Amino acid sequence: MNIRPPVSPLRAAAPVAAHPALHAAAAGRRRALQALAAGAAGAALSPSPSAFAQAAARDAVVIRFDSSPYVPTPQKVVDEMLRMGRVGAKDFLVDLGSGDGRIVITAAQRMGVRGFGVDLDPELVRHANATAKQAGVADRVQFFQRDIFKTDLTKADVVTMYLLPEVNMMARPKLLAELRPGSRVVTHDYHFEDWLPDDRITLDVPEKKVGTPGLAYVYMWIVPGQGGGRWQGKMPVAGGQVLPVELDLEQRFQLLTGSVTLGGRPATLAFAEMVGNDLNVIFNAEIGGKQVRHEILAATRGGEASGTVRVGSDNPALLQGQVVLSRSMARPANFGPAVAVK
Numbered sequence: 001m002n003i004r005p006p007v008s009p010l011r012a013a014a015p016v017a018a019h020p021a022l023h024a025a026a027a028g029r030r031r032a033l034q035a036l037a038a039g040a041a042g043a044a045l046s047p048s049p050s051a052f053a054q055a056a057a058r059d060a061v062v063i064r065f066d067s068s069p070y071v072p073t074p075q076k077v078v079d080e081m082l083r084m085g086r087v088g089a090k091d092f093l094v095d096l097g098s099g100d101g102r103i104v105i106t107a108a109q110r111m112g113v114r115g116f117g118v119d120l121d122p123e124l125v126r127h128a129n130a131t132a133k134q135a136g137v138a139d140r141v142q143f144f145q146r147d148i149f150k151t152d153l154t155k156a157d158v159v160t161m162y163l164l165p166e167v168n169m170m171a172r173p174k175l176l177a178e179l180r181p182g183s184r185v186v187t188h189d190y191h192f193e194d195w196l197p198d199d200r201i202t203l204d205v206p207e208k209k210v211g212t213p214g215l216a217y218v219y220m221w222i223v224p225g226q227g228g229g230r231w232q233g234k235m236p237v238a239g240g241q242v243l244p245v246e247l248d249l250e251q252r253f254q255l256l257t258g259s260v261t262l263g264g265r266p267a268t269l270a271f272a273e274m275v276g277n278d279l280n281v282i283f284n285a286e287i288g289g290k291q292v293r294h295e296i297l298a299a300t301r302g303g304e305a306s307g308t309v310r311v312g313s314d315n316p317a318l319l320q321g322q323v324v325l326s327r328s329m330a331r332p333a334n335f336g337p338a339v340a341v342k
């Protein structure tokens, strides 16, 4: 399968130039998040953890069964994980619990990435390093016998995981603390509970016997930067005016809630999120007696944010312009418990 380099809006150096694509990408992700937040929770789709462990013991090629089973990810699912993680040649990929190394080795062969995998099982680590050598990618990827909780993740652009749900939840604080905003986390079958995924897919995998037989779930998260606090600036609105805008936001994972005023008058916040370090805010404000949609998409850099504004829901927008915001007060994001959840 030919996987193109990432088209992540997160890495766009010039948000103003990339404006239409950024707004379109934000719209797709927003729909997915809103559907999840509205109750179609990812949890309902995942197989139960005990089903995974039991089926792993019963059906899978169990090379070693310590506290965690070894179950390889089918190649079709590996391909989809790499596509959803937007893995490209410049990325550094880490697979936590790497098994026979197939995820990292596939990415090195097809996209030329660098990276590593860690696994507790020395046999699997030996096997993965031998396969990397055979595949001619041992200069780019390596495998180490190491506990995932003792693994430094700070270099990773993408982390992949196919681990039991409780292990995912134990790793969640570490991922959120160590990964840079904009890094991606991709999991097979299990998710991170109330940290809603930014993307997900269900695949038909007839040969899969574990979890929900015949199906695989792939989830993708973009590590959010810090967007909470009080932001102030000026933005253009319909009719040629430039009005002061103020956002007062609280952040939980990537989602932001709070209030907006435009020209000193309250507006209605419809949706707000951090996509890596990009702040995306949609609100409705009354202009000329009508409720008009306003969308801000701005790249944050510490206490400053700059980017674009779209006014009106039509395409082309009623008005497009630029916005610069500064944060007078920061409010740290709530990323859930800082210690492992048991």
Ligand SMILES: C[S@@+](CC[C@H](N)C(=O)[O-])C[C@H]1O[C@@H](n2cnc3c(N)ncnc32)[C@H](O)[C@@H]1O
Binding pocket: 068, 069, 070, 071, 072, 073, 095, 096, 097, 098, 099, 100, 101, 102, 103, 118, 119, 120, 121, 124, 146, 147, 148, 149, 161, 162, 163, 167, 188
């Ligand atoms: C379900 S397999 C996934 C293998 C591979 N990532 C794949 O998708 O094909 C999970 C692997 O994680 C490893 N593992 C489980 N807990 C671990 C831990 N705390 N540290 C390192 N490896 C771990 C197991 O040995 C096993 O090989």
